[in-house]
Amino acid sequence: MAAGGANGTTIRAVRDRSAKLAARGVVIEYWLARFDKLFTAVDGVDLEVGDGEFVAIVGPSGCGKTTFLNAVDGLIPIAAGSLTLDGREITAPGRDRAVVFQQPGLLPWRTVLGNVIFGVEAQGTMPMREATERAQQQIELVGLKGFEDAYPLELSGGMQQRVNLARALLTDPEMLLLDEPFAALDAQTREMMQLELLKIWNATRKTALFITHDIKEAIYLADRVIVFTKRPGRVKLSMDIDIPRPRGLRVKRDPKFVGYEDQIWESIQEELAGPAERLLAGMPA
Amino acid sequence: MSVKEADRILPVTAGETGLRERRSVVKPGRLKRYEPLAIGIASVTFVLTVWQLVANARFVPVLFLPGPSDTAEAFVKLFQQGDIWLDMATSGQEIVIGYGGALVVGLVVGLLMGWYTRFQYALDPFVNFFYSTPRIVLVPLFIIWFGIDMPSKIAVIFLGALFPVIINTMAGVRNTEAALLRVARSFGASDALIFRRVVLPGAVPFILTGFRLGVGHALTGVVVAELIAARHGVGQLIAIAGQTFQTPKMFAGVILIAGTGMLLTTVLQRIENRFQNWRPQIRR
Numbered sequence: 427m428a429a430g431g432a433n434g435t436t437i438r439a440v441r442d443r444s445a446k447l448a449a450r451g452v453v454i455e456y457w458l459a460r461f462d463k464l465f466t467a468v469d470g471v472d473l474e475v476g477d478g479e480f481v482a483i484v485g486p487s488g489c490g491k492t493t494f495l496n497a498v499d500g501l502i503p504i505a506a507g508s509l510t511l512d513g514r515e516i517t518a519p520g521r522d523r524a525v526v527f528q529q530p531g532l533l534p535w536r537t538v539l540g541n542v543i544f545g546v547e548a549q550g551t552m553p554m555r556e557a558t559e560r561a562q563q564q565i566e567l568v569g570l571k572g573f574e575d576a577y578p579l580e581l582s583g584g585m586q587q588r589v590n591l592a593r594a595l596l597t598d599p600e601m602l603l604l605d606e607p608f609a610a611l612d613a614q615t616r617e618m619m620q621l622e623l624l625k626i627w628n629a630t631r632k633t634a635l636f637i638t639h640d641i642k643e644a645i646y647l648a649d650r651v652i653v654f655t656k657r658p659g660r661v662k663l664s665m666d667i668d669i670p671r672p673r674g675l676r677v678k679r680d681p682k683f684v685g686y687e688d689q690i691w692e693s694i695q696e697e698l699a700g701p702a703e704r705l706l707a708g709m710p711a
Numbered sequence: 712m713s714v715k716e717a718d719r720i721l722p723v724t725a726g727e728t729g730l731r732e733r734r735s736v737v738k739p740g741r742l743k744r745y746e747p748l749a750i751g752i753a754s755v756t757f758v759l760t761v762w763q764l765v766a767n768a769r770f771v772p773v774l775f776l777p778g779p780s781d782t783a784e785a786f787v788k789l790f791q792q793g794d795i796w797l798d799m800a801t802s803g804q805e806i807v808i809g810y811g812g813a814l815v816v817g818l819v820v821g822l823l824m825g826w827y828t829r830f831q832y833a834l835d836p837f838v839n840f841f842y843s844t845p846r847i848v849l850v851p852l853f854i855i856w857f858g859i860d861m862p863s864k865i866a867v868i869f870l871g872a873l874f875p876v877i878i879n880t881m882a883g884v885r886n887t888e889a890a891l892l893r894v895a896r897s898f899g900a901s902d903a904l905i906f907r908r909v910v911l912p913g914a915v916p917f918i919l920t921g922f923r924l925g926v927g928h929a930l931t932g933v934v935v936a937e938l939i940a941a942r943h944g945v946g947q948l949i950a951i952a953g954q955t956f957q958t959p960k961m962f963a964g965v966i967l968i969a970g971t972g973m974l975l976t977t978v979l980q981r982i983e984n985r986f987q988n989w990r991p992q993i994r995r
Contacts, residue, residue, distance in 0.1 A: 499897055519899045531894035535912050535989045547908070548900035577989040597898065 445474040446601060446633045447498065451507035454493050467493040469658035470507070475601075475633055482636040482644035484690065485654030485662075486697045491637045492528075494659065495605050498635060499525050511601060521549055524594035528606040530586040532578040538565065538589050539574040545593040557596070564592040567626060584615040591623070595630070604636040608643065620646055621675055628672055641694070642678055645669075645686045653690060656697040663693045777959040782966065785959035794948075799967075801943040802933055805861050806971075809868025810929040814922060816869075817876025821921070824877065825884025825914070826906065842874040846928075850936050859940045864933055871932035872925035879924065883917025884910055919983040926975045930968055 454468040467490035475481045483491045496502045497509060500519040509516045511523065524545065532541045542561040546552040552560075565574055568588040578586055587607055594602060607623075608616040620643060627634060627647075638644050644651045645667055653663035667686060669677055677683055759779050766778025773781060789795045824831040824838075846867060853863040887910045895905045937946025949964035 501893070501897060519897050521899065525894075525897050527890070527894060527897075529890045531888075531890040533891065533909065533912070535986075544894075544908070545898045548895055548898035548904060550901075550904075577991075579989065579991050 446477045447475040453506035455505045466658040480634045480649045482648035483652045484644045486656045489654040490659030522600040524597045524599035526594045526604045526607045530590040542592045545597045568592045601633045781959040782962040786963040802945040805864040809865040813872035821877040821880025825881040846870045864936045867936040868929045868932040871928035875924035876921040879921025883914025
C-alpha cells in the first residue's frame, strides 16, 4: 500500500509496527568551508523502521540520504529532532549498529580474515580467538571460503564488498546500515550481490536500512522503499513492497515490480527538475 | 622455440574434466630470476674494463685518473697500514650515533606532528627552516660549540638525517586514507587502536622512505664535516689524500663511503619489501 503525498508536503513514514529506529523531525546541517556557509542536508525527516524490517531509501543524488545514514550510525550529529534506536538516543557509533560502506575500506595490509575481524577488534567486545572462529563462519556465509589469506588488492570489487559485509555481520549488530554497497560494482556483479544479500538477510532477518540510488535494487531488496526529496532531504514517499520472499532475480520482470518502479520513478523525477529545466519551462528557480 | 617451451605456453588440457585452461603467465625460469643481477654485473664489468683501458693508455697521469687496479691497490694498502681502522671506527661511531639518534627522534617527532595538528603548527616553522637550510653551513658553528672531534660531526649527521625522517613520517600519518578512518570510527575504535592498527601500518612505507633519504644526508654530513676539520675519519682521510695528491687513495676512500651508503640503502629496501608483501607483484 503506497502512502503518497502531494508535491512539497512532508510525509511521515511512521508505522504502527514496533519501531526499532525512530527519526522525528531530524535536521542535519553541515558547515561547508569552501563557501563559508551552513548547508542543510536533511530537513525534518520523520521515519520509523520496524524490528526485522528491511527499508531502502532512494532519492536524487545529493539529497542527503547518505548523510542521514551517517547520522543513524552516529558519525555526525543532528541539529534538531530526535533519532532513537530501541528508544535510546543516538549520539555516537555503537555496537548495536554496523555499516557496510560504499567504499570497502579494507586495510590493504591485512588478509581477508584480518579485515573481517577488524570490526569486532575495534569494538573490543570479542576475544580474538572467538572472533577468528566466528569470522571463518562469516567468510563462508558471504562465499569467500578459501580466500581467508588473500589480501584485498588481490580481490575483485565484488569480493571486497563481501569482506565489507562479513566485517559488519561479525559484530552481530541490532541494525545493519548499508550505504550504497553495490554502487561501484558492474551490473552483473551487482545483481549477484543483491541475490546473495537477500539470502544472507533471510537467514538473519536483521533490521536493515539500505541507501541506494538504484530504484530496482531498492524494490528488489526491501520491505518498504522510502523516497527522499531533493536537498534538503525529507521523506516524500513511503511505499510498501508487497512481493513475497524469497525473491529470485526473475521477480524484477514481474508486472507488479515494474508498477512499483514506475511509481517511484515518477516520484523521483519530480525532484530531478533542475534549475536549467525550470528556466526552460519558465518556472521560478 | 623448442618443444618444451611450446608446451609451457600453449593451452594445457586438464585431463579428465575436459576443461581447458590457458596459461598466459608462465612461471619465470631460473634465467629470468637472475636477469637483473646478471645484467648489473655485466654493465659494471664493462664500465670497469673501459675505465682500466683508458687509464692504461695513460692519456693523463695517475694523479688525474687512477685506474681500477690503482684504486684497488690503494685500497689494499690502506687496510695494511692500519690507520684506516681508526678512521672507520671514528666515522662509523659518528654515523651510528648521529643517524640512529635521528631515526629515533625523527620517528617520534614525526608521528606526534602527524597525529596532533597543534603540535605540527608549533613545530612547522622550525622544521621548514632547518630543512631548507643546508645543514653543512652549520659545521663551523658546531665546531665552535662542540670542538673538532666526534660531537660536532654527530650533530651535523643528526640534523642532516633528522628532517627527512620527520617530514616523511608526518606525511605518512597524514596520508591515512579517510575511508579507513571512517570505518574505524564507525566501529567505535579508540584513538589508540586507530593509531596502532590503521595509521601506523599505513605510514610504514613513508617512514622507511624517510630513513632511506636520511642515509644520504647522514653520509654527506659525515664526509663534509670531516673535510672541514677533524682528527680522524674517512672524510678526513679523503681530504688529506686529496691535499697530498694521493688520488688512488682518495678514490679508495670514496668507494668506502659509497659502499656504506649502498649497504644501508639495500638493508632498508629489504625491510621495506618485507612490509609490502600485501601489494600485488607487478614485476619481479
